[in-house]
Amino acid sequence: DIVMTQSPLSLAVIPGEPASISCTSSQTLLHSNGYIYLNWFLQKPGQSPQLLIYLGSDRAPGVPDRFSGSGSGTHFTLKISRVEAEDVGVYYCMEALQTGSWTFGQGTKVELK
Amino acid sequence: QVTLRESGPALVKPTQTLTLTCTFSGFSLNTTGMCVSWIRQPPGKALEWLARIDWEDDKYYSTSFKSRLIISKDTSKSQVVLTMTNTDPADTATYYCARALMDVWGKGTTVTVSS
Numbered sequence A: 001d002i003v004m005t006q007s008p009l010s011l012a013v014i015p016g017e018p019a020s021i022s023c024t025s026s027q028t029l030l031h032s033n034g035y036i037y038l039n040w041f042l043q044k045p046g047q048s049p050q051l052l053i054y055l056g057s058d059r060a061p062g063v064p065d066r067f068s069g070s071g072s073g074t075h076f077t078l079k080i081s082r083v084e085a086e087d088v089g090v091y092y093c094m095e096a097l098q099t100g101s102w103t104f105g106q107g108t109k110v111e112l113k
Numbered sequence B: 001q002v003t004l005r006e007s008g009p010a011l012v013k014p015t016q017t018l019t020l021t022c023t024f025s026g027f028s029l030n031t032t033g034m035c036v037s038w039i040r041q042p043p044g045k046a047l048e049w050l051a052r053i054d055w056e057d058d059k060y061y062s063t064s065f066k067s068r069l070i071i072s073k074d075t076s077k078s079q080v081v082l083t084m085t086n087t088d089p090a091d092t093a094t095y096y097c098a099r100a101l102m103d104v105w106g107k108g109t110t111v112t113v114s115s
Helices: none
Strands: A004-007 A010-013 A019-025 A038-043 A050-054 A067-072 A075-080 A089-095 A108-112 B003-007 B018-025 B035-041 B048-054 B059-061 B069-074 B079-084 B093-099 B109-113
Touching: A004 A089, A010 A019, A019 A038, A019 A089, A019 A108, A038 A067, A050 A067, A075 A089, B003 B093, B018 B035, B018 B093, B018 B109, B035 B079, B048 B069, B048 B079, B059 B069, B079 B093
Parallel strands: A010 A108
Antiparallel strands: A004 A019, A019 A075, A038 A050, A038 A089, A067 A075, A089 A108, B003 B018, B018 B079, B035 B048, B035 B093, B048 B059, B069 B079, B093 B109
């Protein structure tokens, strides 16, 4: 199975400042079709997770453009250009490359400083 | 509008079989490329992907749970069912279903495994 490792596991950010979360996979997530099968989710307190980024860098509908995803192969980054109060929660990366099982990272808790 | 709703027992006893149902609307599991996944989250812990079924009725399971899980679909009812055998208190969690690459999630159903 692919192992997904996130860092840091927690992050305190001043509102208006940028934030960055890293996600590393044990195998490349670049498919032979050229797509990167890496998603980012945000789970706000008391809510179901919501999709932020799919295929490595495509923002899901309705997601603010302050969120961006990048990376290739095995190293990926989620960036928030200016953190807002509503961005508090736990962020997860997830690989969806395998035709078998999929895997989430451990999660990164983001709170305001 | 795409929606998914999880349902099932709130409490099961250890060693019993847990059956969860995901009832969805706004899409069809007959559509090429479509799938539905089950994911769970133990209290205070991270998300765990459990299983997935696709439009061709292919089934995929987490290797950590594979021997205990069965996923099935009833396209006519727009439902996906997850069965977990031999439950343990460690299976206490909120169970979610989600569409495709998880662009839409249900609200989750909380299951407690306790005697």
